[in-house]
Amino acid sequence: xxxxxxxxLVKRLIDWGVHRVYGYPGDGINGVFGALNRVDGKIKFIQVxxxxxxxxxxxxxxxxxxxxxxxxxxxxxxxxxxxxxxYDAKLDHQPVVAIVGQSSRLAMGGSYxxxxxxQSLFKDVASEFVQTAMAPGQVRxxxxxxxxxxxxxxxxxCIILPNDLxxxxxxxxxxxxxxxHSGVGYTSPRVIPHxxxxxxxxxxxxxxxxxxxxxxxxxxxxxxxxxDVAELxxxxxxxxxxxxxxxxxxxxxxxxxxxxxxxKPSWTLMDECDTLLMxxxxxxxxxxxxxxxxxxxxxxxxxxxxxxIRYPMEVNLIGDSNETLRALIPMLKLKKDRSWRExxxxxxxxxxxxxxxxxxxxxxPINPERVFWELSPRLPDRCxxxxxxxSTAAWYARDLKFRDGMMGSLSGNLATMGPGVPYxxxxxxxxxxxxxxxxxxxxxxxxxxxxxxxxxxxxxKEWSDPRLIVCVLKNRDLNMVTWEQRIMAGDPxxxxxxxxxxxxxxxxAKSLGLMGIRIEKPDRIASxxxxxxxxxxxxxxxxxxxxxxxxxxxxxxxxxxxxxxxxLMHDPNRGHMLKQSIKEMLDSVKAH
Numbered sequence: 117x118x119x120x121x122x123x124x125l126v127k128r129l130i131d132w133g134v135h136r137v138y139g140y141p142g143d144g145i146n147g148v149f150g151a152l153n154r155v156d157g158k159i160k161f162i163q164v165x166x167x168x169x170x171x172x173x174x175x176x177x178x179x180x181x182x183x184x185x186x187x188x189x190x191x192x193x194x195x196x197x198x199x200x201x202x203y204d205a206k207l208d209h210q211p212v213v214a215i216v217g218q219s220s221r222l223a224m225g226g227s228y229x230x231x232x233x234x235q236s237l238f239k240d241v242a243s244e245f246v247q248t249a250m251a252p253g254q255v256r257x258x259x260x261x262x263x264x265x266x267x268x269x270x271x272x273x274c275i276i277l278p279n280d281l282x283x284x285x286x287x288x289x290x291x292x293x294x295x296x297h298s299g300v301g302y303t304s305p306r307v308i309p310h311x312x313x314x315x316x317x318x319x320x321x322x323x324x325x326x327x328x329x330x331x332x333x334x335x336x337x338x339x340x341x342x343x344d345v346a347e348l349x350x351x352x353x354x355x356x357x358x359x360x361x362x363x364x365x366x367x368x369x370x371x372x373x374x375x376x377x378x379x380k381p382s383w384t385l386m387d388e389c390d391t392l393l394m395x396x397x398x399x400x401x402x403x404x405x406x407x408x409x410x411x412x413x414x415x416x417x418x419x420x421x422x423x424x425i426r427y428p429m430e431v432n433l434i435g436d437s438n439e440t441l442r443a444l445i446p447m448l449k450l451k452k453d454r455s456w457r458e459x460x461x462x463x464x465x466x467x468x469x470x471x472x473x474x475x476x477x478x479x480x481p482i483n484p485e486r487v488f489w490e491l492s493p494r495l496p497d498r499c500x501x502x503x504x505x506x507s508t509a510a511w512y513a514r515d516l517k518f519r520d521g522m523m524g525s526l527s528g529n530l531a532t533m534g535p536g537v538p539y540x541x542x543x544x545x546x547x548x549x550x551x552x553x554x555x556x557x558x559x560x561x562x563x564x565x566x567x568x569x570x571x572x573x574x575x576x577k578e579w580s581d582p583r584l585i586v587c588v589l590k591n592r593d594l595n596m597v598t599w600e601q602r603i604m605a606g607d608p609x610x611x612x613x614x615x616x617x618x619x620x621x622x623x624x625a626k627s628l629g630l631m632g633i634r635i636e637k638p639d640r641i642a643s644x645x646x647x648x649x650x651x652x653x654x655x656x657x658x659x660x661x662x663x664x665x666x667x668x669x670x671x672x673x674x675x676x677x678x679x680x681x682x683x684l685m686h687d688p689n690r691g692h693m694l695k696q697s698i699k700e701m702l703d704s705v706k707a708h
Contacts, residue, residue, distance in 0.1 A: 121252040122151035124286040125215075125277070128259045130158050131300045134186050136177070136545060137215075138162045138170035140197075142190020144217030144230060147282025162545060162575070165567040167194050169538045171201020171214070176535070176542035178210040179333075179525045180500060184266050185210065185542075191217040191279065192230030195237065200532055202241045202272050207529035208333070208358060209419075211266035213273050214238070218248065220280035234276045242274035249277050253289035257298035267302045270419075307418060308443050309433040317414045317431040318447035324391025324412065326456045327351040330374060330405075333358035333528070334396015334417060334437050339520075341441035342395065343367070349393075350451040352460035354382040356399040357513055358528040365517040368461045373513035375404050376669050380470070381463045383670040394429070396437045398422050398529070416440045471515060479662035482638050484508075484589050487659050488515035488555070490641045491587070494649060495522065499551040500543040502526060504536030504560035506596040508589055510667035512555050537565035540584055541572060548579035551649070554586045558616050559594045561586070566624065572654050573628040584654040592616045593663035603669075609688055625656035636660045664689055 119127075125148060129137075137159055141149050152161050164170045167189040174185030185205070189195050195216040205212040216238075218224070219231040238246040245265045249255050255277075262273040289295040309317075321327060327349040335342055339362060346353050346369055353363060354374040363370055371381035386392070386406055394415040399405075405427050406413075413429035416437055423432040433440055475489035488511040495501075495516070501524035503512035509526055518524060523543075527535045540552035556565055565586065576582050589595075598614045601607045625632030631651045635644045635658065648655040 118285045120147065120151065120282065121249075121255055121284050121286045122147040122277075122282040123154065124252070125255055125259060126151040126155055126159065128256065128300070129186070130155065132259070132263045133183065134159055136160050136162060137186045137188050138164055138173040138177075138542070139188030140164055140167050140170060140190070140194060142194045142217065144191025144194065144219070144279050145188060145215075145277070145282070146217075147279065148188065148215065148217075148277065160545075161188075162571075164538070164571055166564060167197035168199075168201045168534070169564060169568050169571075171198045171212070172204060172535045172538035173201075173542035173545075174212045174214075175201060175205035175208070175210050176502070176525065176539040177546055178205065178212055179208070179539075180523055180543050181546050183211075184263055185212040186215065187212065188215045189217070190230075191219055191234070192232050195232065195234055199237075199241060200530075201535070201538075204527050204530045204532055204535060206241050206272045208527070209270040210272075211270055213262050213266050213275070214242065215275050215277065217282075218276050218278045221250065221278045222280065224278065234274075238274045238276075242272045244269050244271050245273040247275060249275065249281055252281065252284050252286045253295065255286070256289065257296040260298035260300060264302045267304070306439055307435045308439050309435045311443075313431060313433055314440075314444050315447060317433055318444060320412050320414050320430055321349055321391060321393060321444075322447075322449045324349070324389075325453070326389045327391045327393065327451075328385045328389035328406075328411075329353040329393045329395065330356065330386075330397055330399060331359045331362050331395045332356040332397025332399060333362065333525075335359055335362045336396070338395070338436075338438035338441055339363050341438050341445065344445055345393070345441055345448065348445065348448045348450050350454050350457040351393070352381070352385045352457065352464075354378070354385055356397045356528075357509070357526060359397060360513065361518055361522055361524045362396075364520045366519055368464065369457060371460065371464055372467075374399060375401050377510040377513040377667070378404065378670050379467055379514060380670045381460060381467050384463055385460060392427065394427070395441070399426060400529070402426060475515065477665075478638075479665050481636050482641065482659055482661045483665055484591070484659070484661040485511050485515055485665060486638060487587065487589065487641055487661065488512065491515075491553075491645050492517050494642075494645050495519070495553075496551045496649065497521060499553060500524065500540065500547060501552075502536050502539035502543070502554045504554070504556040504565075505531045505533050506557045506560060506594070507599070507667045508536075508555045508557050508560075510596070533560045534564045536560055537568045537586060540586070541568060541575075544579050544584050545575075549581050551581060551583045551585070554584075556586065556588055557595060558588055558590045558592065558619070558621070561588050561621065562616065562619065566621075569625065569628055569630070569654075569656065573630060576630075576654050582653050583649065583651060585648045585657065586655070587657045587659065588621050589661045590621065590658050591661045591663035592618060595663050596667065598663065599667060611688060621656050621658040625654075629653070631655040632658065634658045634660070
């Protein structure tokens with residue numbers, strides 16, 4: 117029996133190991149949806165509430181599984197909606213394939229309904245590969261190349277399928293000139309630098325007296341090697357946000373996050389080191405790295421384009437993090453002087469005391485940092501966490517102690533609002549037996565997280581462990597931007613842009629048949645987490661938090677202090693804001 121082009125495409129997806137597609141239907145992609153229906157569940161289609169969420173879920177699938185994430189949308193508006201989630205994947209170097217519909221070939225160029233120049237629309241986000249299928253025999257190599265390039269380049273690719281082509285009878289490309297005959301399959305290569313370059317790197321690292329390491333998501337599968345190197349060099353290890361799960365926070369030499377959301381030990385590590393080893397990270401902020409010329413540098417990255425763009429490195433090594441470190445380790449000498457390591461470890465102990473002091477500082481009504489501090493010791497083994505952009509990312513970065521086997525992520529380089537809830541939904545589909553926790557602000561939740569709780573309600577009974585927890589910090593403020601206005605611009609809070617409408621999040625959860633808990637007093641924080649972690653269904657925890665608890669950077673410059681004081685003069689919440697800021701500063705003094 118003849119098969120349609122859509123039937124062939126879906127079977128080719130199965131050949132590439134695809135077992136889940138996130139998306140939303142529409143008449144521009146109906147042929148493919150019909151084919152999905154005909155494969156009897158070999159590919160499970162997950163219906164989201166908005167195409168942007170499908171792209172976020174595809175990105176999260178790639179982040180948490182290492183597989184290619186796949187999302188699907190109709191022509192015109194559906195395809196347009198994918199873009200933000202696809203940019204999240206592109207900027208965080210995740211393999212995602214987008215499959216979108218298009219107007220029929222006969223109508224293209226005729227200003228037909230929903231006709232958009234998708235080739236131009238996707239040419240940046242899918243810059244490595246975006247192609248429109250014009251003949252059935254072309255689809256085979258478009259699918260093969262889209263998947264192979266997505267994996268090889270760790271990026272987004274896109275296939276555009278005109279509506280009329282989808283139902284056309286499929287034919288294999290003929291064996292003749294000007295045809296392409298592609299195949300399925302991709303395996304990542306083993307990439308190791310030349311031995312001479314490894315020796316140069318070892319010479320730099322062996323000569324250093326105060327070695328600092330900075331690791332990112334590229335070190336996610338190199339934890340043993342990172343630990344071995346840190347032990348040999350007596351180094352402290354800081355983590356970029358996307359690399360939070362790469363190394364347990366329980367290790368005594370791990371300084372935690374770096375940057376605006378980072379820790380004081382990470383600041384000290386970078387400020388006082390004489391040698392920097394950066395592994396698998398594109399951390400963007402030079403002000404949190406050593407001053408140029410103060411430290412010698414070695415960088416390891418699989419992508420040569422990312423070398424020496426954040427700090428001028430003396431030795432640049434193109435290679436896999438684990439393979440390169442493994443080859444480097446025999447060349448490194450054990451440093452007998454451990455005074456640098458001991459200094460860093462003492463500062464880490466002091467830092468965790470300060471974090472606890474800050475978390476336990478009273479606020480009106482709840483200190484948001486305490487919400488995360490109370491969660492941290494309760495985190496289940498092998499749980500998966502996601503944070504949304506904003507002040508929740510600061511508390512996620514600083515207060516949660518990741519243990520070995522946990523996973524976590526957020527929108528790193530795009531830093532978009534909205535991926536927290538879709539990330540944990542994708543995590544539950546990929547790992548239905550693991551607890552997933554999203555930490556989001558009320559701004560992000562109102563933007564799109566609320567709608568995706570309907571998706572949770574639709575599917576949660578399929579998961580072997582039903583526990584998906586969404587922690588919403590209800591402060592009715594777009595909090596991170598408010599503090600950025602104050603500290604970076606010297607402006608008071610602009611209430612017209614910053615104040616969020618009220619909404620009963622816990623009641624909303626109950627209306628969906630989920631658990632909803634409203635927490636308005638600090639002595640209820642711990643028990644609320646315990647209830648959600650022992651629940652028989654997904655939960656929304658509505659924490660009423662104080663927007664005036666400052667997510668202080670690890671180091672405040674004189675210019676930032678000047679602008680903050682300037683903003684105080686006219687800020688509508690200056691009295692309470694000043695009170696909370698003074699409390700934070702006093703806690704810092706007490707901890708030291």
